Amino acid sequence: MGVKKKIGMLPGDGIGPEVVAEARKVLDAVAERFGHTFEYAYGDVGAVAIDNSGDPLPDHTLKICEESDAFLFGAIGHPKYDNDPSAKVRPEQGLLKLRKSLGLFANIRPVTAYDSLIHMSPLKTEKVLGVDLVVYRELTGGIYFGEKGRTKDGAYDHCTYENFEVDRIAHLAFQAAQHRSKKVTLVDKANVLETSRLWRERVTLIANEYPEIELDCMFVDNAAMQMIQNPKHFDVILTENMFGDIISDEASVIGGSLGLLPSASVGDKTAMFEPIHGSYPQAAGKNIANPLATILSAAMMLDHLGLVNEAIEVRNAVNSSLKIGMVTEDLSKKEGYGTDRVGDFIANCIADGEESCAQDNIKLGLSTII
Ligand SMILES: NC(=O)c1ccc[n+]([C@@H]2O[C@H](COP(=O)([O-])OP(=O)(O)OC[C@H]3O[C@@H](n4cnc5c(N)ncnc54)[C@H](O)[C@@H]3O)[C@@H](O)[C@H]2O)c1
Numbered sequence: 001m002g003v004k005k006k007i008g009m010l011p012g013d014g015i016g017p018e019v020v021a022e023a024r025k026v027l028d029a030v031a032e033r034f035g036h037t038f039e040y041a042y043g044d045v046g047a048v049a050i051d052n053s054g055d056p057l058p059d060h061t062l063k064i065c066e067e068s069d070a071f072l073f074g075a076i077g078h079p080k081y082d083n084d085p086s087a088k089v090r091p092e093q094g095l096l097k098l099r100k101s102l103g104l105f106a107n108i109r110p111v112t113a114y115d116s117l118i119h120m121s122p123l124k125t126e127k128v129l130g131v132d133l134v135v136y137r138e139l140t141g142g143i144y145f146g147e148k149g150r151t152k153d154g155a156y157d158h159c160t161y162e163n164f165e166v167d168r169i170a171h172l173a174f175q176a177a178q179h180r181s182k183k184v185t186l187v188d189k190a191n192v193l194e195t196s197r198l199w200r201e202r203v204t205l206i207a208n209e210y211p212e213i214e215l216d217c218m219f220v221d222n223a224a225m226q227m228i229q230n231p232k233h234f235d236v237i238l239t240e241n242m243f244g245d246i247i248s249d250e251a252s253v254i255g256g257s258l259g260l261l262p263s264a265s266v267g268d269k270t271a272m273f274e275p276i277h278g279s280y281p282q283a284a285g286k287n288i289a290n291p292l293a294t295i296l297s298a299a300m301m302l303d304h305l306g307l308v309n310e311a312i313e314v315r316n317a318v319n320s321s322l323k324i325g326m327v328t329e330d331l332s333k334k335e336g337y338g339t340d341r342v343g344d345f346i347a348n349c350i351a352d353g354e355e356s357c358a359q360d361n362i363k364l365g366l367s368t369i370i
């Protein structure tokens with residue numbers, strides 16, 4: 001039986017519109033194949049929204065998100081703001097306000113080393129093969145949202161956390177670990193920061209409620225090194241806002257490209273799905289950006305909507321594209337295919353099943369059997 005879902009679409013800036021367009025093709029193929037109705041509503045966010053209305057998160061866009069069952073976000077950011085430290089209104093404010101207003105406190109960032117891409121990782125094969133970890137990044141607190149400002153001779157950003165902000169994401173991380181390899185690594189800087197000492201205290205307390213889960217605590221500087229040296233040490237990483245931002249971009253090196261990593265941001269109401277990468281302005285309009293992070297974010301959205309088999313189909317199709325080398329230049333030692341070709345291939349795989357993938361394979365002259 002088909003279902004009806006309201007899906008918000010926020011393409012944003014730079015490569016955002018291109019990668020969201022490919023995810024839309026994939027969602028349309030899912031709807032067609034499984035008899036679902038996805039009602040889409042589009043809204044501006046980021047630099048494009050500032051250009052159109054002076055506001056990086058117009059009310060219209062926030063309303064679309066509030067009324068959606070889930071929404072997909074591309075990316076925001078533009079060099080004209082990155083290069084102007086004095087700009088009062090910035091694209092990033094739109095994203096931060098979205099997260100805060102919708103209470104999206106947990107950002108879940110899975111990192112997978114695909115067998116077919118092992119050759120793209122700068123790390124040694126034996127270190128990377130089989131890596132499968134997930135970062136639980138706190139998303140609505142910490143230094144991002146503390147008081148900030150300028151003094152006569154400097155500037156400040158306050159980092160604050162309250163118990164409940166730590167507790168609610170810690171529970172999610174422990175619950176995730178119950179279905180995985182039963183280990184949580186708390187990444188903090190408890191040797192220096194008071195907020196990190198609070199995190200350690202609260203998380204250690206909460207760990208008592210999950211006796212089957214091993215809790216491991218690691219300082220963020222060491223974790224940054226271990227991520228490269230020994231990534232298989234990690235399963236579920238639990239961490240605060242800024243450390244999670246940095247460590248997850250670092251973790252993308254394991255898989256071979258930042259263009260591969262999806263994410264889900266969840267709270268109490270609607271949920272947001274977005275690639276972890278930014279607007280990659282150098283690639284905007286060139287049809288070279290990797291759409292897989294956004295397509296895999298759409299797969300996470302399908303899971304969230306309870307469409308689990310549909311999500312599996314999308315992931316299988318992504319796997320097929322990786323196996324036959326139907327990938328963009330960031331994942332290819334050769335020229336790479338266009339953003340749209342990769343999206344078309346995945347959508348076709350879903351629309352017609354494996355047979356269509358095999359046909360495409362022959363047309364492309366690629367010999368690998370899916
Ligand atoms: N969630 C977001 O919207 C988000 C996230 C990060 C950065 N930003 C913004 O994006 C702008 C650019 O920031 P940046 O250059 O530091 O980060 P970025 O993630 O846009 O790009 C960094 C590098 O990652 C690679 N990359 C990123 N996305 C890719 C893709 N889909 N396919 C292939 N390669 C990809 C490229 O090599 C690129 O140079 C800034 O304005 C920043 O604020 C937004």
Ligand SMILES: CC(C)[C@H](C(=O)O)[C@@H](O)C(=O)O
Pocket residue numbers: 077092095096245276278
């Ligand atoms: C653009 C920026 C505000 C954002 C963050 O730091 O959270 C980005 O880097 C991300 O990872 O989504």
Ligand SMILES: [Mg+2]
Pocket residue numbers: 245246249276
């Ligand atoms: Mg980031």
